Amino acid sequence: MELFKYTAAQLHQKLVSKEISATELTQNVLARMDAVENDVKSYITETRDSALAQAKAVDTKISQGQDISVLAGVPGALKDNMCTKGVTTTCASQILANFVPPYDATVVEKLRAEDAVVVGKANMDEFAMGGSTENSSFFPTHNPWDLSTVPGGSSGGSAAAVAAGEAIWALGSDTGGSIRQPASYCGLVGMKPTYGRVSRYGLVAYASSLDQIGPITRDVTDCAHVLNSICGYDAKDSTSINAGVPDYTKSLVNNIKGLKIGLPREYFASGMDPEVERAINKAIEQLVALGAEYKEISMPHTEYALSAYYMLAPAEASSNLARYDGVSFGQRVEGSDIVDMYKKTRSEFLGAEVKRRIMLGTYALSAGYHDAYYLKALKVRTLVKQDFDKAFENLDVIITPTAPTTAFKIGEKTNDPLAMYLQDVCTIPVNLAGVPAVSIPCGFAGGMPIGLQIIAKPLGEETLIRTAYTFEQNNDYHKGFAPLGGVK
Amino acid sequence: MDYEIVIGLEIHTELKTHSKIFCGCSTKFGSEQNTNVCPVCLGLPGVLPVINEKVVEFAVRVGLALNCEILPFSKFDRKNYYYPDLPKNFQTSQYDLPIAVNGHLDIVVDGQTKRIGITRVHMEEDAGKLVHSGNTINDSDSALVDYNRTGVPLLEIVSEPDMSSPEEARAYLEKVKAILEYLDVSDCKMEEGSLRCDANISLRPRGVKKLGTKAEIKNLNSFRSVQRGLEYEAARQEEVLDEGGRIIQETRTWDENKGISLSMRSKEQLDDYRFLPEPDLVPVIVDPAKVEEIRTNLPELPDARKQRLMDSYGLSEYDASVITTSKAMADYLDQGVECKADAKAVANWLMGEVSKHLNNDGISILACPVAPKQLAQLIALIEKGTISSKIAKTVFEEMWTSRKDAEVIVKEKGLVQISDSSEIIGIVDAVIAANPQSVADFNAGKEKAIGFLVGQIMKQTKGRANPDMVNSLLRERMTSN
Numbered sequence: 001m002e003l004f005k006y007t008a009a010q011l012h013q014k015l016v017s018k019e020i021s022a023t024e025l026t027q028n029v030l031a032r033m034d035a036v037e038n039d040v041k042s043y044i045t046e047t048r049d050s051a052l053a054q055a056k057a058v059d060t061k062i063s064q065g066q067d068i069s070v071l072a073g074v075p076g077a078l079k080d081n082m083c084t085k086g087v088t089t090t091c092a093s094q095i096l097a098n099f100v101p102p103y104d105a106t107v108v109e110k111l112r113a114e115d116a117v118v119v120g121k122a123n124m125d126e127f128a129m130g131g132s133t134e135n136s137s138f139f140p141t142h143n144p145w146d147l148s149t150v151p152g153g154s155s156g157g158s159a160a161a162v163a164a165g166e167a168i169w170a171l172g173s174d175t176g177g178s179i180r181q182p183a184s185y186c187g188l189v190g191m192k193p194t195y196g197r198v199s200r201y202g203l204v205a206y207a208s209s210l211d212q213i214g215p216i217t218r219d220v221t222d223c224a225h226v227l228n229s230i231c232g233y234d235a236k237d238s239t240s241i242n243a244g245v246p247d248y249t250k251s252l253v254n255n256i257k258g259l260k261i262g263l264p265r266e267y268f269a270s271g272m273d274p275e276v277e278r279a280i281n282k283a284i285e286q287l288v289a290l291g292a293e294y295k296e297i298s299m300p301h302t303e304y305a306l307s308a309y310y311m312l313a314p315a316e317a318s319s320n321l322a323r324y325d326g327v328s329f330g331q332r333v334e335g336s337d338i339v340d341m342y343k344k345t346r347s348e349f350l351g352a353e354v355k356r357r358i359m360l361g362t363y364a365l366s367a368g369y370h371d372a373y374y375l376k377a378l379k380v381r382t383l384v385k386q387d388f389d390k391a392f393e394n395l396d397v398i399i400t401p402t403a404p405t406t407a408f409k410i411g412e413k414t415n416d417p418l419a420m421y422l423q424d425v426c427t428i429p430v431n432l433a434g435v436p437a438v439s440i441p442c443g444f445a446g447g448m449p450i451g452l453q454i455i456a457k458p459l460g461e462e463t464l465i466r467t468a469y470t471f472e473q474n475n476d477y478h479k480g481f482a483p484l485g486g487v488k
Numbered sequence: 489m490d491y492e493i494v495i496g497l498e499i500h501t502e503l504k505t506h507s508k509i510f511c512g513c514s515t516k517f518g519s520e521q522n523t524n525v526c527p528v529c530l531g532l533p534g535v536l537p538v539i540n541e542k543v544v545e546f547a548v549r550v551g552l553a554l555n556c557e558i559l560p561f562s563k564f565d566r567k568n569y570y571y572p573d574l575p576k577n578f579q580t581s582q583y584d585l586p587i588a589v590n591g592h593l594d595i596v597v598d599g600q601t602k603r604i605g606i607t608r609v610h611m612e613e614d615a616g617k618l619v620h621s622g623n624t625i626n627d628s629d630s631a632l633v634d635y636n637r638t639g640v641p642l643l644e645i646v647s648e649p650d651m652s653s654p655e656e657a658r659a660y661l662e663k664v665k666a667i668l669e670y671l672d673v674s675d676c677k678m679e680e681g682s683l684r685c686d687a688n689i690s691l692r693p694r695g696v697k698k699l700g701t702k703a704e705i706k707n708l709n710s711f712r713s714v715q716r717g718l719e720y721e722a723a724r725q726e727e728v729l730d731e732g733g734r735i736i737q738e739t740r741t742w743d744e745n746k747g748i749s750l751s752m753r754s755k756e757q758l759d760d761y762r763f764l765p766e767p768d769l770v771p772v773i774v775d776p777a778k779v780e781e782i783r784t785n786l787p788e789l790p791d792a793r794k795q796r797l798m799d800s801y802g803l804s805e806y807d808a809s810v811i812t813t814s815k816a817m818a819d820y821l822d823q824g825v826e827c828k829a830d831a832k833a834v835a836n837w838l839m840g841e842v843s844k845h846l847n848n849d850g851i852s853i854l855a856c857p858v859a860p861k862q863l864a865q866l867i868a869l870i871e872k873g874t875i876s877s878k879i880a881k882t883v884f885e886e887m888w889t890s891r892k893d894a895e896v897i898v899k900e901k902g903l904v905q906i907s908d909s910s911e912i913i914g915i916v917d918a919v920i921a922a923n924p925q926s927v928a929d930f931n932a933g934k935e936k937a938i939g940f941l942v943g944q945i946m947k948q949t950k951g952r953a954n955p956d957m958v959n960s961l962l963r964e965r966m967t968s969n
Binding site for chain 1: 527530531532533534535536537538539566568570572575576577578633635760762763764767768769770
């Protein structure tokens with residue numbers, strides 16, 4: 001039985017009805033990993049033994065008649081930038097190749113409390129910098145829809161694992177689109193919640209004011225379940241929002257009558273694949289047919305968002321990544337003195353894209369350039385946020401493509417950072433504004449999935465779930481399973 | 489040429505909160521190395537800081553006591569620089585919006601009161617401590633890091649360049665220390681590093697407005713160092729300028745043993761700190777009502793206490809100011825007075841014998857073996873005439889070592905003053921009879937001769953005879969003879 005093809009909600013039913021055991025389920029996913037991992041390369045670290053132990057514990061609970069949560073006994077993957085006590089957490093970087101955290105991230109604690117099974121730590125772009133997972137210092141991950149293409153990034157390992165059946169659900173992190181874009185490329189549902197909705201404690205920082213953890217799942221229902229597990233205030237994260245968490249499954253409602261949708265014309269700029277544009281327009285028509293109202297809007301500062309992002313995120317990164325110096329953890333290259341040790345360690349163990357962003361950020365913060373670059377970018381960020389505030393005065397959701405194209409070929413953009421950065425043009429403004437957004441499958445182009453991005457106002461996750469669920473229930477894009485085709 | 493010295497101080501003080509500024513680790517000094525640590529203060533990947541609200545409260549307290557304006561909106565920033573005692577390679581500090589600004593305090597030097605401006609007070613985290621394999625950094629081939637101090641809360645208090653002599657700088661530092669002690673926010677132990685001071689100093693020809701090029705002096709680890717270090721630097725700069733030289737903007741380190749300062753690095757080589765608003769912390773919003781509550785609950789501060797000591801106890805301004813420089817000393821005085829001792833008498837003892845003994849033993853007044861109540865009892869014995877003030881010093885010595893009460897010592901050692909005239913007369917007469925020459929000298933108008941006779945009587949009574957009585961009886965008997 002191909003249990004690995006089901007959703008978490010479906011598997012939960014099978015577990016509570018005792019049709020299957022959590023151990024069987026976990027073994028099924030592990031067997032799937034045996035079969036496809038060599039082609040897909042989703043994982044940096046596999047945690048098979050602890051996964052089976054977790055599954056066994058869930059089986060005990062079931063046999064004792066205890067209630068179990070939806071994720072209990074259901075195997076999932078964690079992006080390898082979330083700290084796991086006793087399990088190597090590398091951020092796909094050589095500099096952390098030997099780093100074993102002495103503590104669990106808050107999301108990991110929450111998932112453990114729910115008895116979720118974790119089968120591995122997923123590959124990613126080094127320190128979450130990239131949009132293809134080609135920046136992993138270990139190996140690239142392949143898109144299960146076509147192994148010659150990228151799965152997107154930076155949460156490419158998480159998305160590929162779910163798409164390939166190597167995990168039922170996964171957590172990713174999203175700083176400029178790193179959950180939504182890989183979800184789009186891999187035909188999955190990926191949500192970046194409102195900034196502060198999910199604790200960042202234990203998430204290795206890339207750009208602290210933009211980073212947010214979120215789910216990557218096969219459908220909207222699972223998205224709601226994972227959100228239920230990971231959202232909420234955390235006293236360990238000063239930026240987490242101190243507000244109650246609704247039951248997101250209550251928003252799994254197939255009804256969007258009266259929903260006001262905005263379509264910002266700035267998101268349909270040049271460089272967009274006509275097939276992607278066609279799919280988005282078709283989706284809008286469908287939503288209107290389902291009772292939504294739609295209008296074109298303008299978000300005039302959109303065109304500056306990408307540039308502002310590439311000042312702000314690297315600026316924060318240059319500071320966040322300063323701690324990788326070889327002194328008290330991580331890898332070290334000895335030097336003739338401390339400065340020499342710093343230089344050699346960082347030269348040797350940080351990748352090219354990471355160095356590029358550290359240099360960008362260091363430059364943007366330097367005396368004499370700080371105001372012209374960093375401060376100006378902060379101002380742009382405020383303007384971008386105001387675009388959203390204004391739009392949401394009269395709208396419930398904003399709809400755009402998630403990415404301008406479908407998944408591209410491995411190696412296609414590695415020598416052109418700007419072309420790579422442009423893949424995030426539709427997702428980045430959302431991070432700058434701190435609002436929530438979800439990417440859902442809305443069609444195919446040449447056999448490759450296309451993603452539709454739905455954006456809501458802060459703490460509007462329920463609106464996102466309802467809109468996404470309604471669209472999903474009236475389509476079957478999410479039902480196909482990645483064929484693992486193409487030549488690696 | 490006649491120069492004016494311009495000095496500004498940057499004072500760092502460790503706050504005595506129980507836990508660190510951004511995590512729950514203990515701030516205890518002297519713990520085993522790397523035991524007061526956690527993922528947060530070790531700066532491990534993924535951790536986030538959470539502000540200790542006690543630190544904000546202490547900072548507001550200090551800001552108010554230094555007559556500052558408390559900013560209702562302040563924030564933390566990252567000061568980026570690489571150093572192995574700084575695990576994140578940035579220090580979380582406050583840059584453009586500190587918690588308190590625009591304050592001042594008054595100092596008195598040579599009887600003159602002077603107002604020193606305080607630019608700002610800001611919160612930040614302390615760094616760890618490097619333990620070098622050799623004696624100095626230069627003869628070490630490796631170093632270990634102790635992170636216990638990492639994340640201990642610090643306040644930095646920055647003055648305006650308003651001080652014009654090393655004495656003023658010292659007086660200002662003493663005043664700030666006194667205020668911090670009165671507020672009970674810091675241990676202020678310069679030797680343990682819980683109070684640190686860097687000084688900026690420059691010279692300009694008297695009458696000229698424009699500031700000269702400054703040097704920053706570090707490693708001023710005692711009040712004495714502050715004064716000596718600045719005296720040295722003022723003299724050095726004067727010499728350079730007089731020889732037509734140019735002062736280089738640089739950081740210098742004071743060597744207390746050698747009595748010289750050495751150049752550490754010039755400003756041109758200094759790091760660009762690339763300040764960045766701390767994205768992991770939310771702005772510090774201080775409720776004005778809370779500020780008022782803290783203001784209302786501020787304890788009596790040194791100036792107010794000094795005034796009270798003058799007004800209620802009749803102490804001189806000098807005495808009041810010496811005693812109130814140390815909160816513990818002033819507390820001791822108040823406790824002595826509560827035990828019915830005369831305030832002036834307690835003050836004299838404090839500034840005299842008590843301070844002398846404290847200095848000899850190298851201990852603070854808090855560790856004084858003679859309790860205020862015991863000192864009050866000793867003073868009462870003098871006032872009652874039970875012992876003379878001379879004997880009292882002997883008794884005090886004994887109290888210091890044995891910790892016994894004065895009365896017990898007086899009784900045990902038979903030190904009660906002889907004030908019975910009949911008893912004294914016998915001795916007086918015997919001494920007069922035994923020293924006819926001295927008596928003759930005295931009667932011939934040599935007033936000094938009486939001193940010898942008094943000495944003889946004291947010798948015979950082991951100092952216990954009431955000196956006033958001895959004196960008057962001697963005169964009486966000699967003239968009547």
